[in-house]
Amino acid sequence: MNLAANEKSIGFIGAGIMGASLIRGLLNSSIKANQIYISEKNLERATEVTSQFSVENLSLSQITQKCEVIFLSVKPQDLENVLKEISGSLKNDALLISIAAGKTSNFIEGLLKSKNPVVRVMPNTPAQIGKGVSVISAGTFATKADLDLTKELLSSTGLVIEVEESQQDAVTAVSGSGPAYFFSFVESMIKSGVKLGLSEEIATKLAIGTIVGSAAMLQESGIDAATLRKNVTSPNGTTAAALEVFSKKKLDDIINEAMTAAKKRSQELA
Template sequence: MATTAIFGAGVMGETLLSGLLRAGRDAADIVITERNPQRAGALAERYGVRVLGNVEAAQAADTLVLVVKPQDMAGLVEEIRDHIVPGNTVVSLAAGITTERLESLLPEGSSVVRVMPNTPARVDQGMSAIAPGRHCTEEHLDEAEQMLSSCGKVIRLEEKHLDAVTAISGSGPAYIFYVVEAMIEAGVVLGLPRATSTELVVQTLYGAATMLRETATHPTVLREEVSSPGGTTVAALRQLDDHKVRAAFITAMEAAAARSRELASGQG
């Protein structure tokens, strides 16, 4: 069985590790690297995987998954590049680092896949977009897709779309949490206990999301079904429209995409 090495066992690295194991991968076929000795020991004990140094992990791996911070990527690649051989797949989850940039740091012809994941992968409900580099084969792209599928949905896109993906699904959970915070606060203002308001909002969010996915009905239709003429919902929606909330969301996501482009071009 091919060996997968996860370089950087932070939140997303651990998320991917646990997802692979839940999907049936043998712990013996996965190695991780982690600079913090205490965390490394805890992960080894929790998941039964080997913890190696970067060079040893690169030598052992068929697939190298780079989950370090963008500012640490160049140092990591410099350390392991001489141990990457033809046939290896390099999968990068680092925000703002293009496949072209990574290919320039790796041996000529290296197969690179760039991934934009999101945090709901922690509960197997992630949304990841993957984009191939110049030398990436269909086989390597399939491999990356299967790996990311262990903790959610995966779509394939051209790399030029990843700034938009970053703005929509990459940063998207934060927008949802922001709205949930506001709705909970509104419940408290209206006299509900905070715990009650939280339960109402979270279940409403979960139910609405489930309706969207399982009914495949357009959100406009679902919204209109709730909006009785002259009723409470249209009164609330009128206020949202008056405060240009829809436009604010679009502007916010445009700003996120622009920032993603800045980071990818080295302006950040």
């Protein structure tokens, strides 16, 4: 693994939403389209991705023969069959980067015939616009160089954080599934705005603008969320009235229960 990232052939087994998001991020960095290959069994999806990114669709055996880095971006339930099929033809030093939710590096290593380095990654969908969060963990045979390469490849998609693999299920509950929580909250804000008399167009603009501005303020101000919340909440004011409803309905408990369910499901996928 001594080639620079921009000299490597990079394969994607599976080219769904997350796989395509990562391809887009790589192409926005120093990686060229002629370095990237996909193996996508859905021909309609393969045509869509190859046309959009000018990459080539190959068979699994061609991917393993050609690529020094392979992203495992299939659905978790499909990973075992894929690994069994590619195990015998992998280059011995090929780096496997798995984004299959819940699947551990031990699971992957146990299905390989060689001691390939494996890095487990939990990305999220804002990677599509370079605002994602990718959390990485080293497998048994992954070196610092493998982790550094993974960070380099993922850096164009947003923030990259390294944790112990034992924390990955919790990561899934926070950042992996997290975007959907915000989308759901915005949906509810829009629906309530319409019920309160706003047009859907205006309610949508207000809700999205508020979420975007608040997130930027949280990131850029250096002030923690609790303090920002207190700063905008006047005693006996409108915000206090709304937050009191959240408190009475035990919003903290609802969020904790939901995220615990996400973590549990990630563990079940292992």
